[in-house]
């Protein structure tokens with residue numbers, strides 16, 4: 001799972017906060033029952049003494065025996081103190097935030113499930129702030145699409161779009177970083193943004209790192225990174241490395257040479273990395289060919305799965 005840096009940073013901050021709260025709770029108990037703190041320090045010390053004796057080559061056996069005897073006595077007093085004051089063993093465990101990783105968020109190199117869950121939550125929050133807020137497959141309405149047969153399609157837009165809808169849903173249900181890239185092509189108000197938002201939500205809900213942006217914003221970030229004076233690619237790295245990138249509204253941007261090359265870079269870098277991208281555009285495939293660099297076009301039309309949207313502008317009908 002590769003999350004945008006902002007998401008990872010916020011998730012880590014929350015874990016840190018939880019660790020501090022757990023430590024503060026333990027400190028508070030020690031403050032109230034100083035004898036408990038003494039006992040816990042003693043217990044730690046006697047462990048250290050055994051280890052030291054082992055290394056010093058002294059009489060390890062009798063050191064262990066003596067430590068065991070002392071520990072038993074201390075532990076008995078400790079559990080008596082806990083009972084008498086209505087405390088649980090776990091109340092004094094500052095690692096209680098997560099027993100698997102001790103609250104660090106990582107087990108070796110691997111991200112622990114506690115931090116992953118926080119990332120998932122933060123990722124959802126970030127997407128919700130970008131999306132309109134109510135896109136879901138359940139609320140997609142095929143009745144907005146004409147039921148009469150369109151001779152150019154050989155079927156009705158409604159039946160055509162039922163297939164498109166089913167494919168989007170299946171794509172989200174079975175998403176993995178090996179999923180193919182999709183190209184949504186069709187006129188304004190045919191549900192391209194809506195369905196890509198549905199996919200974004202569900203895939204984020206499944207725990208993947210999702211970045212959803214308009215092409216204009218993405219290009220602005222690339223420009224800032226390039227011309228902003230500093231060689232800082234923090235803002236653009238997420239577009240190249242997230243599990244799923246969704247680029248909305250291709251074709252609305254100012255097509256400068258810089259924009260052309262940045263678009264190529266994004267499409268190509270993700271293709272090489274084997275990471276899926278969803279691009280939506282009002283342009284038809286032939287308009288794409290005549291608008292973008294041949295190397296961009298060949299990748300979009302050659303490797304993306306094309307989903308064409310047909311019908312009447314839903315926004316006008318509403």
Ligand SMILES: [Zn+2]
Nearest residue numbers: 098101112114
């Ligand atoms: Zn953990």
